[in-house]
Amino acid sequence: MSPEDEDIELDVILSVLENPVRREILKRLSRETNYPLQLSKELNVSQQAIMKHLKVLEENDFVESTEEKSDKGGPPRKVYSPKRRYCIRIDIGPNTYQEEFYTYKKYDIVKKEFQESDVSYEKQIEIKGKVTGEMKDEVVAALPAFTDPDLEKIRIKLEEIVNETNYNVKINELKLLVQEIENNINTIETKRKRLLALKERTNQEINTLISHISMNQIEKDLLTLYIKTNTLDPNFLSEQLNVRKTIIEKTLDKLVNFIENKKD
Amino acid sequence: MSPEDEDIELDVILSVLENPVRREILKRLSRETNYPLQLSKELNVSQQAIMKHLKVLEENDFVESTEEKSDKGGPPRKVYSPKRRYCIRIDIGPNTYQEEFYTYKKYDIVKKEFQESDVSYEKQIEIKGKVTGEMKDEVVAALPAFTDPDLEKIRIKLEEIVNETNYNVKINELKLLVQEIENNINTIETKRKRLLALKERTNQEINTLISHISMNQIEKDLLTLYIKTNTLDPNFLSEQLNVRKTIIEKTLDKLVNFIENKKD
Structure with missing residues (x-):
């Protein structure tokens, strides 16, 4: 896509x-x-x-x-x-705009992660212990992350619950597990919110710096892209900004020269 | 709100x-x-x-x-x-639907966090070291989390960059910091995605269990709410489900009795 x-x-x-x-x-x-x-x-x-x-x-x-x-x-x-599953995320701030969106059907992400992984499917199952047939669909998808103790703890608990036959025990365990998962997600949300505050402030610094250094739109776009991707490849920059390569090269020369000699 | x-x-x-x-x-x-x-x-x-x-x-x-x-x-x-700032997040899966949305103006969240915190504003600044005037707006908002070493490392780097006067150094440092923030956010996203997979599987277990235990809609809603909030208070349940308290109490008795005696 x-x-x-x-x-x-x-x-x-x-x-x-x-x-x-x-x-x-x-x-x-x-x-x-x-x-x-x-x-x-x-x-x-x-x-x-x-x-x-x-x-x-x-x-x-x-x-x-x-x-x-x-x-x-x-x-x-x-x-x-x-x-289907969708995760949609949009963050908007005075100096930040970021949208993310992913969608996947049941096995797609599992397959993709296994393909990208160095470790074979069977090996991963072996490393992580027996996974019940019923759980494979969703839980195996999370296997590559289970070096994380929070996730591993939840996975083990979930396996126990799936095998539990006493309804009373099962309900109680599910209640505790739901709470634990929610707590983990909340902790992550808080940290992400704070990272966004720091990103917003960093972007502000970038925007201010760029407006000090450059005058025209191509220069500004070029500098922004350079800082955020850390690449000086004229082909890449030319393609991304839809500007001719010769102009990109000329602008890069000018900017590099200016930055090298300029003090605040 | x-x-x-x-x-x-x-x-x-x-x-x-x-x-x-x-x-x-x-x-x-x-x-x-x-x-x-x-x-x-x-x-x-x-x-x-x-x-x-x-x-x-x-x-x-x-x-x-x-x-x-x-x-x-x-x-x-x-x-x-x-x-304004907005964070919008919607997660959709076969057994999961969750939407989150928060918005805040500049100092609102800062104030709220300070109000909820045991530690005074001045004390927090003292604990976390000098915060430059220019940075206060956004960065102070993140102070309560800075016991987290990842966040603290980024905050310190950001302070150094704000005070840097050499454009060349400044651009290089900003490039590195942007990359570090993005890496942190990506790590968090991956963990969150896996928690959602585990949550989705847990919700599936809850939905299956409930459909085994109960026949009618009130019972189902009651059990779902009980597992997810862990409360048996008839007043709360009655209000949330918009069902009369007497019916809630009767249904609770029936369910408790059933669960206590039922094996899978």
Whole structure:
């Protein structure tokens, strides 16, 4: 998927999620599959409107539907369930704009990580201990990170819970595990927020410095790209900025000369 | 801000960001303030369309405009700059739906953190060492986390860079710092992605367990809420689920009795 494709996808995803009823439908379906009639009752929205929203969600791969025989001998009815995984993240600040978006189907990321890894699939399973068949789908995806003690602790606990047959014990353990996962995610969120504050301040310093050094747009764009990618390759810079290579080279010479001799 | 207000805000934010030209405008403005005419040229979009988008962005507090005297004696022209910070995060999976959204103006979060902290503002500055006046705005906001060595290392480096007067050194240091911040954020993203995979699998276990235990919607909702919040307070559960307290109590009795005696 090229960066351009991703841009187009993000537009679509955001326009789908912008609608609060569609977000509410996704939340409900993440707890259990559902029929339009049920959703209509639970959300207090007309069945016609629900059908419209489900159509949008299905066309954009958020949900899928399967036909189910009616138990009262009526026509078969459609039951909806969530389909893909999306993580969307947008950070906006006076000196920061960053958007991230990834989507993957069940095994895709697993395969990709195994392909990129030096260690074979079997070897990874061996290293990390027995993984129950039922857990493979989602949990194996996280294997390469399990040198991290927080993650490994959660994985082991999850394996125990999957094998637990006493409902009472199982519910109690699930409660504790949910809390532990949430705590871990919150800790990470806090650290990320603080890194963003530091990034925002660093970007401010970069923008101020660049406005001191350079006068025109090409120079500014060139310096920004240089600082953020640390490359002076004229071919790369020319392609990224859509500016002729000869101009890039001339501008680079000028900037390098200026920076070498300039004191604040 | 009540949870309901936040819901409304997120709809608006997403509908603003859904438009790729508006996202591109925010990206440009995060690098430098800009005039509509400049933006129109850079983005190759008519000035009329740019004005429309800027109006939407301004009405929703993404940007603000200030009037600037024209240097050619013409009428004053408006210059636009980004205003608020937003972090938007939405995670969607077959068994997961979670949205997060926070927004804050410059000192708000700083104040809040200081208010919630046991340690006084002055004491925190003392503990963390001298903070330059210029840096206070953004960096002080991150102070309470600086027991974390990764963050503290970045803060110290940033202080040095702010005080650096040699442009050559400054650019080199900024390049390294940008890279270090990005690496830190990437590490965190990877861990978070894996926690989400574990959370998704845990939620699947919860949903399966609940569908084994309970038949009707109230029971299901009650069990889900109980596992995720770990509370049995009938008042809280009644309010959250919008179900009468007597029904909650009856259902709780039934569920507790069932769970205590049931084996898988």
